[in-house]
Amino acid sequence: MAKWAMVIDLNRCTGCGACMTACKTENNVPIVEPAEALAGRVMHWMEMISEYDGDYPNIEVKRMPKPCFHCDNPPCTRVCPVGATYRNEEGLVAQIYHRCIGCRYCMVACPFTAKVFNWHEPQWIEGATTCFNPDVSRRLVGVVEKCTFCSHRLMKVKEAADEQDRPINDGEYVPACAEICPADAIAFGNIEDKGSKVYKLSRDYRASRVMEDLGVEPKVYYLAKRTR
């Protein structure tokens, strides 16, 4: 069984934000009105965390892209009263929009604030939505959504691989963010495959995960930025 994981190399990531937009256009993530955006309700499945440390002028700015971590022991799935979010056999934590009742417990449970909510009907000003990818559905108001590791791409790749009776090759299935990153900072693949890039990178001396002590077993590894 495959287990899908991601490794983000912070030495390479410049914080440009292309992954944020690639994700939005790939997954038909709605745009919210300016007032809502200013209230903190922008819907970014992939978010760019930015923090700085140090005393002027020796400032160290840390930028890291944060998708959903697709934990192996996900707190969000435990609190969902209707089973709308669950972890499948390949390690993908899915959000089934039609079961979601919008209680947002999962948003509270997630220690990484990976989930976003459709506070309004996903239409923005002047009655226009942004749907360009026919492979991904559009959500309704009142539904939680989050990064899916572009699982719709997995289904297509799996189909092609099954038809040819072969396993999925490393690098054949990559989410939109990994594909677009101009700095090649995001690696993605099957961590159970010992020949895969993510397997090797996740064992790099720089590799670590966020808040490992919580025991949620996130599947996104970060390769630490080598500081000055």
Place this chain on the structure above:
Amino acid sequence: MPTPQSQRKFHVIVSGVAIGLSLIAWSCAFVANDDVNQPIAYNHKVHIENAGLKCTDCHVHVETMASATLPSLEICRNCHDSEPVSDSPEELTLLKYVADQEEIPWVKIYNVPDHVYFSHRRHVVIGGLACSACHGAMNEMTKPATSPFLKVTMKNCMACHRNNKVSNDCLSCHR
């Protein structure tokens, strides 16, 4: 002056009526859908038996794409270009579309919702399903179907998956 208790009663009655009416309206919606009229009363039987066509001759993408696709005018024109080949009045309607170079506005009756990934390629090529499993014996139909042979419901999909020991993982279909 209405007491809190009578107010509550009033509310219950009003909600009850509202729900009742909505249920009626909602069930009407379900009934309303049954009579589907296609622009041309296409006869599958005659095309399969007399013209010797297979499903994939017109629904060309069944083995390569998710959507089997309804045939475009181009496909019909392979045989029906200018002169009628039969004495069916329906064919004259077809030839008019050909002359006007207008795509025939077929009405889809197998409608898979936006949030479901259903791939014909997966089911036919990999799964080895016959078309008739979901579409019925189309070779017997002399008129277009007015409702689906197998209703496109999650229950039906999952039942077949269960019977055939195929994954019922939500993510395989929900997108």
Place this chain on the structure above:
Amino acid sequence: MEIKRRDFLKLVGGVSATFAVGGCALDDVLEIPDRLIHRVRKGPGLETWKNTICGLCPGGCGISVRLIDDVPVHIKGNANYPVNQGGMCPLGLNGLHMLYHPDRLKRPMKRTANPGSGTWEPISWDEALKMVADRLVALRTERQSHQVAVLGYDERGLMREHISRFMRAYGSPNYVRFSPSENDAVPHSLLHGHAHIPAYDFLNAKLILSFGSNFLEEGYSPVYYTKLYSRHRELQTQYIQVESRMSLTAVNADQWVPVRPGTYGALALGIAYVLIREELFDAGFVKSNALGFEDWVDRSGVKHLGFRTIVLGNYYPEKVSEITGVPASTILEIGRKIGNTPKSLVLGDGGTLDNTNGTFSQMAVQSLNALLGNYEAEGGIFFVDDVPVASLPDVRIDEIAAAGNRAEPVARSRDVLYPLSTFSIDSFAKNVLEERPYPLSVLFLNKGNPLFQTLNHLDLASALRKIPLVVSFDSIINETSEYANLILPDHTYLESWGEVSNVPTVGFSHFGLQQPVVEPLHDTRSTGDVFIELARRVGGTVQSAATFSDFGEELKFSAEGIFKSGEGAVVSRGQRQLWDEFLLRRGWKSGRYASFDEFWEQLVLQGGWWNPVRKKKSVDRLFTTPSGKFEFFSQKLQEEFNGLIPRLGETGSSQNLESVLGRLNIGARGDNAAMPHYEIVPYEGDRPLFLVTFQVLPNRDGVGAALPMMQEMFGYSVHSPWESWVEIHPETAAAAGISKDDWVWVESSIGSLRLKPRISATIMPEVIAIPFGMGHTSYGRYAKGHGVNPHTIMRNLYDPVSGKPAIEATKVRISRTV
């Protein structure tokens, strides 16, 4: 029967869900024409891909557009295109929103009331073209063809040649461009002789010292540089960023050196001091290939002080530290670092150039490359070959056109200002207003948005108002086109033929082909085609500019030159590319294309051509200065100054170099004026803080403001969507009593802006920064009314030599408000 939760809520709860059943729900998207929606709804869902080049910024990244039933649905990077190699920036990914924008002009428009009133009336193409052509014909008849002008933006290559041909055949010298790259080329031309902007060998350099060049976020091609930067750890390259605020590049650099605005040149010279004093410079290069390092005597026997003398005498670390705010120890450290690290590379942009002393500062920065012997060295700087496109056939010029072409250009200053600039917007506006040397009758505005970007808003607006016929080619009405009388909307880059070649500073010659990925959505026309049509309608010899039936044909003709040269290769997958490279090096022509038709077919399919192999040039033949060497003392500049003396005589001042320099507001005297030096910026003394500005990737130079997804991402790192902000150092904020929940007044001598603060130590205490690109008063429903435009409170100052707007030359005061 099962109750489905969604349907139940739909009926009882009144949720107006817009479910599309089957196919893609495109009906609620940004205005997509019905016929496209119909196609997607009814079509078989066939997927195809088309390659083209993004046109939202000058970066020239290759993109692949996904089409379902020939309707574009998604954009991603073209993995084979060498500039970006599959990478993208947020703006480029959002290109489809520009294509489907609800405020796109669907047909030509005519203005019926005052500019800015928004009263436009549709007009047919025929009528509009007739209106313009009639006027053009009339002007030729009256022998006033020179009264027609074209104000372009940053177009290079074929479009530039196309418009030039039209103007030449028509009879006007007034084709000008408000172009950052043309301004930026000036300092290089003074040192090197030719106006090529150099390219940088990032992959082989070990230390990269950037003076204000925010190459990861602004500048010529952020994605290209991100790709190069991403390998810095494996290649063990160190990055040092000198800048007044911590830009994205500074954030990612190994060291940020905060420097006072306007003093980049001084810092560069301070570092030159260290290199010279400690003998860490390339003596060989300086001796054989540079003029003016040591004291020298020119041909007429005049003695000149050398660069060495001037630097050692004036730019010692303590003094430079006082000027720049950089500690003397840091200056020494950096100087020693670059002097002792082989393959240290220096580049300058941004704050170096964006000031009144931009030219001299850039000259100072570039001198470091000369001192380090970086020209044509590994890890150094070099010049990319031109793309071997075919030259377009000559136009025929009749006597009217010949006379028109000889007229004095309207954009040159009749005074002595901006001697080396190809165009100064300041001179242009002033000359138009004063009708000197003659009034303008027709002005074509080819893209960009000069009124939004410039510093002389009022003058330029008045100038636009003065010209009787202003024609714009914009797709969405913006601040500048509000002043147009007629808009002949161009296609977007996704709907037309075009090319983006040799993006400045990219390290190989390349030809990016733009093809229509979808048929035009609306009744728009390619601007190239409009010029061809106008040439036809004007008739006579002007018709010779309409050699080709349309711009696409002209592009094809142009590409034939590349095919004939046999050089380079159509971009393709990696392996094959390397093999071709190998073959080319060995002198073999790869001969993969049997004919031009095959070449063109491949070019359209893959999206571009490039030449990975560059013939290395000898340093002796690199410079086309009068001396044939790198000139620390720019003889060209000296000549320009001397050439201006007689001109001054006309206006009655005493005829000498000092007057010229005074008139140009250049403080340096004598030899200094033609050499890299620290030129003091005339900041106002009564305001304590420097105002600098910067661009962000989702917006670039104001383009992204029309796109709501980009507006939402505008300040993603500081949580400021849809709004501008002002960056303030914590000490400065505390002194002014400003906390993060307050509002701030930023006040200059020109005006004030009210903004939300972002208090952070990622900026010098005496500097505040406001992002550029917001504060639109037009340009669509999503751009209008959001944020503020920092250029509106900046003083109307320019670099006197190149004409570049000085956007870091203003000082301000801040105060707390509600």
